Amino acid sequence: MDGARTPVGAPDPGDGSGRPARRWAATLHTVAGYVALTKPRVIELLLITTIPTMFLAARGFPPLGLVVATLVGGAGAAGAANTLNQYLDRDIDQVMDRTRRRPIVTGRISPRAALVFGLVLGALSLAWLWFAVNPASAVFTAAAILIYVVGYTMILKRRTPQNIVWGGAAGCMPVVIGWSAVTGGVSWEAVLLFGVVFFWTPPHYWPLSMKFRRDYAAAGVPMLPVVAADTRVAREMILYTLAMIACSLLLVPVGGMTWVYAVVAAVLGAWFLWLCIGLLRRAKDHQHRPLKAMTVFHGSITYLTLLSVAIAVDVFLPL
Template identity: 45%
Template sequence: MNSTTMNTVTAPAEWRDFLALCKPRVLTLVVFTGLCGMLAAPTSIHPVLGFTAMLCTTLGAAAAGALNQWYEADIDAKMKRTESRPLPAGRMDRQSALHFGVGLGTFSVLLMGLAVNLLAAAILTASILFYVMIYTVWLKRRTPQNIVIGGAAGAFPPLIGWAAATGHVDLLPVLLFTIVFLWTPPHFWALSLFVRTDYANAGVPMMPVVAGAQATRMQVLLYTLPMAATAIAPWPLGLTGSIYGVSAAVLSGVFLLLAARVGFSRETDQAKMKPERQLFAYSIIYLFVLFGALVADRMVLA
C-alpha cells in the first residue's frame, strides 16, 4: 500500500468519519434486502431477535466497508469520487480504520451467533470475509471480473435474513441471492462507464478500462438477461404470488430496455453518457422496489 498518496492526519477523527467509513449508502440497500429476506420467510421471528439480526447484518456490512477503505486508501486517493473519504483526505489514520473494522465485524458475528442462530452467523461471516478477502484483496486490483465474482459479497443479506428467521436456507432465498449477484455487474459497470477515467488513474482493471466501453456495454446487456429471468422465476415456480410476479416482470422489462439503450450506445464522452447514468440510478430503485414487492406479496398471501 502506497501511503504517500494520502494526506497526513492532522486531527482526531470525528464520528462522521467513522460513519463514512461504513459506506452508509451501501448499508441502506444491504439492510433493506436483508430485512426483506427475513420478512419473506415462512416463519416469523421475535421482534427483538429480528432487530438483533438486522443490527448484526448492519454492523457486519459496516465492518466490511471499513476494511475495504482501510485496504484501498491508496486507490481512493487517486479517484475524484473517493478522494474525500476519511483516509485519503487525512481525517483518520489507517490503524484506527483497521481496528474499527475488525472490532465491528467480530462483534456482529459473535452477537448473531449467540442471540440468533449459528447459520445466520456463519453466512454473515462468509459475507464479510468474501467482501474483504476475495473481492477487495484478491480480485479488485487483478481482474476485470472483480465485480462479477465479487458481486456475491453484496448478495448474502437476503440469505442472512431468511436464515435468521428460519434457521435454514431454501430455494427462494437462493434465488434472491442470485438476483443480487447478477444485478451487480450491470449496476457497477454502468457506473464504471462514466467514471472510467477514475479507475484508469487508480490502476483498477475495471471492464471499461481493460476491454473498452463497447465491450462493457454489451456485457451490461448480456448480464441483464439472466438477471431478469431469475427475478421473474419465483412466480412461475410457485414461490410467490402475482403481486411479486407482475412487479418483477414490469421492473425487469424496464431494466432490460435501459440496458439495451446502454448496449447500443456509441457515446464516448463520459459527461454525456445519459443512458449509463439512467441505468445506474434505475438499478438502485429496481432492487428496492423488487424486494419491497416480495414483502408485500408475502403479506397478502399470509
C-alpha cells in the same frame, strides 16, 4: 481608553473558554469520520433486501426482535467490511477524485485506528449474530466479510476485469443471512434471491465505473469499462440483466408468489432491460449522443428497491 471592563466572573477571551466547544466539534468530526468509514448508503441498500427476505422466509411477520437483531448485526458486519476495504484501498483512494475525501485519505481517521475499528466492529457483529440470531447467520456473515475484504479487495479488484462479478457475491449474502435468521438454513428461494442480486450487481456497478473510468485507470484498477469498449460492457450488462430477470420470475413457482409479484417483477425487469439496451444504443453512437450511464446506475437501485417491496407485499396477499 473607553472605560470598559470585563465583568467579574466573565470568561476572558484568552483563558480557553472556547476549548470545550472546539473539543466537542472535533469529537463530532471524528465520529462522523468513523461513520463514513462504514459507507452508510451501501449498508442501506444491503438492508433493503434483507427485510423482504425475512418476510418471505417467515411467510408473514417474523418476530420484531429477530428482525432488529439481524439488521443490527448485518449493518455492523457490512460496516466492518467497508471499513477494512477503505483501509486496504487507501493507496488508490488518494489517487481517485471520487474517493480522495474519504476519512483515511484526508487524515481524519488514521489507518491504524481504522484497522482496529474495522476488526473490532466485525468481531462484535459476528458475536452478536451468533448469540442474538443463530450460528448459521453468523457463519454466512463471516463468509460475506471474507469475500468482500479478501476475495474482492485483496485478490480480485486489482487483477481482473471480472472483479465486481465474483467479488459482488458479498453483496448477495444479506438475503441468505436474512433467510437463515428465520429458518436456520437455506432453501431454493434464498438461492434464487441470491441469484437476483448476483446478476444485478454488474449492471448496477459498471455504469458507475463508466463515469469514473479515468479514476480507475489512474489507480490501476482494471474495471471492465476501463479495459473494454462501452459496447461490450453494455452487451454483458444486458446478458446479466436477462439472467437476473429469469431468477426473479423463477421465484414465482418456487416461492409460491402471487400474480401480483409476477407482474411487478416482469414489468420492472423489462424496464431495466430497456435501460440497458438504451445504454448499448448510446454506446454505439457515443460521438453524437451522451452515454448517460448513471441513468442505468440509478435505475438499478430503483429496480432492486421496488422488487424488494413487491416481495414484502406479496407475502401478505394470500392471507
